Amino acid sequence: MGKKKKRYIEDIKVRKSNKKITGSRWGTALIFIFLCVTGVFMIFPIYYAVVQSFKPIEELFVFPPKLYVLHPTGKNYSDMIKVATSLWVPLSRYIFNSVFVSIVVTVTNVFVCCCAAFVLSKCKFPGNAFFNKLIVTALLFTSSATWIIQFLVMATMGIIDTYWALILPSIATPMGLFLMRQSMSTIHDSMIEAAKVDGAGLFRICWQVVVPNQKPAIMTLIIFAFQDAWNKQSGTIIYSEELKTLPTIMQQIAATGIARQGVTFATSVILMLPPLIVFLIAQSNVMETMANSGIKD
Amino acid sequence: MAVKTAVKDAPLNKQSKSKYTWHMMKINKACYAMLAPFMILFTIFTVIPVIITLPLAFTNFNMAQFPEFTGLSNFYTLFLNDDTFMLAVQNTLVFAVFTGPFSYVLSFILAWLINEMHPVLKTFFTFVFYAPSMTTSAYVIWQLLLSGDSKGYINAILISLGILNSPQQWLTDTKYILIVCIIVQLWISMGAGFLSLRAGFQNIDKSMYEAGAIEGIKNRWQELFLITIPSMGPQLLFAAVLQISASFTVGVVSQNLVGLPSTDYAAHTVMNHATDYGWIRYEMGYASAICLILFVVMLLVNKLINWILRRYVD
Numbered sequence: 257m258g259k260k261k262k263r264y265i266e267d268i269k270v271r272k273s274n275k276k277i278t279g280s281r282w283g284t285a286l287i288f289i290f291l292c293v294t295g296v297f298m299i300f301p302i303y304y305a306v307v308q309s310f311k312p313i314e315e316l317f318v319f320p321p322k323l324y325v326l327h328p329t330g331k332n333y334s335d336m337i338k339v340a341t342s343l344w345v346p347l348s349r350y351i352f353n354s355v356f357v358s359i360v361v362t363v364t365n366v367f368v369c370c371c372a373a374f375v376l377s378k379c380k381f382p383g384n385a386f387f388n389k390l391i392v393t394a395l396l397f398t399s400s401a402t403w404i405i406q407f408l409v410m411a412t413m414g415i416i417d418t419y420w421a422l423i424l425p426s427i428a429t430p431m432g433l434f435l436m437r438q439s440m441s442t443i444h445d446s447m448i449e450a451a452k453v454d455g456a457g458l459f460r461i462c463w464q465v466v467v468p469n470q471k472p473a474i475m476t477l478i479i480f481a482f483q484d485a486w487n488k489q490s491g492t493i494i495y496s497e498e499l500k501t502l503p504t505i506m507q508q509i510a511a512t513g514i515a516r517q518g519v520t521f522a523t524s525v526i527l528m529l530p531p532l533i534v535f536l537i538a539q540s541n542v543m544e545t546m547a548n549s550g551i552k553d
Numbered sequence: 554m555a556v557k558t559a560v561k562d563a564p565l566n567k568q569s570k571s572k573y574t575w576h577m578m579k580i581n582k583a584c585y586a587m588l589a590p591f592m593i594l595f596t597i598f599t600v601i602p603v604i605i606t607l608p609l610a611f612t613n614f615n616m617a618q619f620p621e622f623t624g625l626s627n628f629y630t631l632f633l634n635d636d637t638f639m640l641a642v643q644n645t646l647v648f649a650v651f652t653g654p655f656s657y658v659l660s661f662i663l664a665w666l667i668n669e670m671h672p673v674l675k676t677f678f679t680f681v682f683y684a685p686s687m688t689t690s691a692y693v694i695w696q697l698l699l700s701g702d703s704k705g706y707i708n709a710i711l712i713s714l715g716i717l718n719s720p721q722q723w724l725t726d727t728k729y730i731l732i733v734c735i736i737v738q739l740w741i742s743m744g745a746g747f748l749s750l751r752a753g754f755q756n757i758d759k760s761m762y763e764a765g766a767i768e769g770i771k772n773r774w775q776e777l778f779l780i781t782i783p784s785m786g787p788q789l790l791f792a793a794v795l796q797i798s799a800s801f802t803v804g805v806v807s808q809n810l811v812g813l814p815s816t817d818y819a820a821h822t823v824m825n826h827a828t829d830y831g832w833i834r835y836e837m838g839y840a841s842a843i844c845l846i847l848f849v850v851m852l853l854v855n856k857l858i859n860w861i862l863r864r865y866v867d
Contacts, residue, residue: 280772283669283772283773284669284670287666287669287670288670288674290666291663291666291667291670291678294663294682295678295681295682297740298681298682298684298685298740298743299681299684301685301694301695301698301740302684302685302688302694304694304698304706305694308697320709320710320712320713321706321709321710368590368591368594369591371587371588371590371591372587372588372590372591372592374587375584375587375588376588379581379584380581381577381578381581381584381585382574382577382578382581383578384584387588387592392794393852393855394595394599394600395791395794395795395798396794396797396798396848396851396852396855397599397603397798397848398795398798398799398802400798400799400802400805400824401798401801401802401824401844401847401848401851402598402599402602402603404827404828404831404832404840404844405602405603405605405606405609405831405837405840405841405844406598406602408602408605408616408837409597409598409601409602409605413597424594424597424598425594425598427594428590428591428592428593428594428595428598428599430595430599431745431795433591434791435749435791438787438788438791439752441787457583458583458584458587459583459587462587472752472755473752476748476749476752479748480745483687487687492832517697520693520697521693521694521697523693524688524693524694527688528687528688531687531688532680532684532687532688535680535683535684535687536680539676539679539680
């Protein structure tokens, strides 16, 4: 008894308390202050937009501008809805389009990327090396680099001005596949070997053994895919009013002369919210997964 | 390594190499089936648009008539007669330095510092730093913050602090346009790469640090250079590649912020130039030539970065 056991108990305490093992307390305090200062710069425009969106008109144009609201009002938001409902197509249709497209893109993107990433990282077959190289190179050619020419392809396929034009190009993202592949390649082969001995097929190994261990990566993929789909400007590929998505129409509202500064801020807040919420949800899941994996080891 | 251990039933030596490959392909057809959905969509929407720029760059194509072959004339015009293109190249390079290496190092440092925090603060700070890149409508906010009259927030603050006497035209004065665009670009640059680095820090096995502490690692610096960086190779490369792509295709932000074209082309980038010709003037051949040059430069820089970071990636 005595020393050895005491140390063991202390060790357990340290592990449980989530404390950093290395690094001084003062260092942590300094880092905290630095992060706070830079963080203020990052969050300020977003904070300002939220504050401005709740300001009544007489407060919006006070000089110098205030960083807080004295008499918060929802008038900017109700004005925005007024502008939106006076449109030819009801606002609910744009919301439906955005939500529908974003969810379909996110789900298919994660599914397709997981399947391909598993094969590329864990299976040996002719062409594997080529595909892996191709994906790494393709990372460079994000949609912002190829979209000018992408239009030509979509026009040839005849999918311009349909839901397909919004969904199909966003599914196979090299970034998603690459991220998933990098994450999956850290898994031990012994786990897969064990599943194989148990007689599981490739698809089952992927979805029952590998993917459940990839929660952080999957969450990250969901964030990217959703964000991409939600923010996608459909103006150039969609002409029909009833197929347009929220960002396009919101920006049209903000750009019209009818809508003034307050409404513009309200619009941008509405646009910012869904990706931020999705990120917050996914982020907490990543943390949870982390805590679990810490105990297991 | 291989999930399908096909070695034992492979007809070694006796048959030619191509037959062996074919045999392996047949055995592993499940692999191709799982790869197919991604690869088909990827080929249609990424590979074809990239490859098609090569032939189109040598044509005159207005999207209405069949492309007409014009040889190298697009490139002659670009390099010898198009002053705006040269200006765009110059601007893109300035952008690339700031949104490339600078923002790469910055996102790594921030990800590392955030990782040193308590779990609750980690969540909070990750959110704070990542939030800007999620907001495409962000440019509207900046437009109003930087608005040229004294109602613009930045102007109002600087005037009331006595730093400025009269409001500055941040978005149209050629003195400021480029620097303003760079700041906004930096603001939204803590994106996917930053998040990937954060995830990388998090994925590192905690027992590695415990082992390190026992082995005599004394401070954060040693921990960073001896344990963290060597085990983050994949994430470092990923972030680097994304950064290259982002910094060379920069243009959308400036286009939204200061208009296309910006005053005196002060923030005109190569991507803006391609958009100008491709979308506004419908000269797809010329736009393809611009894209082709951009792609080639991106590939070359990518090769360089790969070569630098290779030792961290197995």
